[in-house]
Amino acid sequence: MLARDEDILKAAEDWRKAGRGVALATVVETWGSAPRPVGSNLVIDEEGNFLGSVSGGCVEGAVVTEAIDVIGSGKPKMLEFGVADEAAWQVGLSCGGTIRVYVEKVS
Amino acid sequence: MKLDILHAVNEERAARRAVVIVTDVDTGAQRLVKAADAGKDSLAELIGKRLRMAKSGMEETAQGRVFLTVHVPSPRLVITGAVHISQALAPIGQLLGYDVTIVDPRTAFASVERFPDVKVIAEWPDVALPPLNVDHYTAFVALTHDPKIDDPALLHALKRDCFYIGALGSRKTHAKRVTRLKEAGLSDADMARIRAPIGLPIGAVSPAEIAVAIMGEITQALRTKGGAAEKSEAA
Incomplete structure (x- = not known):
């Protein structure tokens, strides 16, 4: 079953209450063609488990990595992802848009 | 996000009431505004507009650059x-x-x-x-x-x-x-x-x-x- 927005936020709360380190990623800005609308959430724990999405699967891996950093430091981060250009192996959005994702620790 | 804010968001959603989270993306400061209290908020006009549109988004305000996360009841x-x-x-x-x-x-x-x-x-x-x-x-x-x-x-x-x-x-x-x-x-x-x-x-x-x-x-x-x-x- 697909996770709904409230399931994602409920999971964030439940995971934190269970003692796990948790971060919440939110799409805050999009330009051009973007896979998920502004406000979309991804919840991540310190082991890299996640629920929800901020793109169509293109950048989740990178967001999870950054989120684990945020869980460690406690400092929020603003991430930006655009189209993957000449560095074809770099993480990027194949649809050609740009998104900005805010990652914060649940504390 | 503080756990008590997250908990309040989940409670409001479970009761099918709309809420807005105001996040200062530069400092990380955050607060929760329940739909019923939106009129009294210092950003009342912006929050009211966002609630009506049911749309999250970034806003430039006198208080700095803030992101408004709008949660309306699920259909x-x-x-x-x-x-x-x-x-x-x-x-x-x-x-x-x-x-x-x-x-x-x-x-x-x-x-x-x-x-x-x-x-x-x-x-x-x-x-x-x-x-x-x-x-x-x-x-x-x-x-x-x-x-x-x-x-x-x-x-x-x-x-x-x-x-x-x-x-x-x-x-x-x-x-x-x-x-x-x-x-x-x-x-x-x-x-x-x-x-x-x-x-x-x-x-x-x-x-x-x-x-x-x-x-x-x-x-x-x-x-x-x-x-x-x-x-x-x-x-």
């Missing part, structure tokens, strides 16, 4: 008629994130065997519907073909301002329905809010195809001009 789907179409419509609705409830007083139809994973209430609409707190974030679909069941439910859905109201039946059946409901005191404007024949015109034949046509039309009402968000802005 619900209420169906009268535990019929063949409902057996397809309910799981499609659930897949799209709707809380689905089926109302049908005919116990032979409204059985757990026919609807293993859906909330089914085997009561007449006048008993079943009021406790559901049908609201503007609800889509209502009448599928029984039986005026004794569908008519009172349609009256209830119109009164509660559902963002989508659809009723199964041919043009001829609907014309008779219009006559009955007008005798019950409804206006032409009320009748215009009922989508009939129901569903997008995709040539649907089987019950599952009709369910797809209905769910497509509900999605269109939710996401495009004249849908739920737009209507609440007008109100």
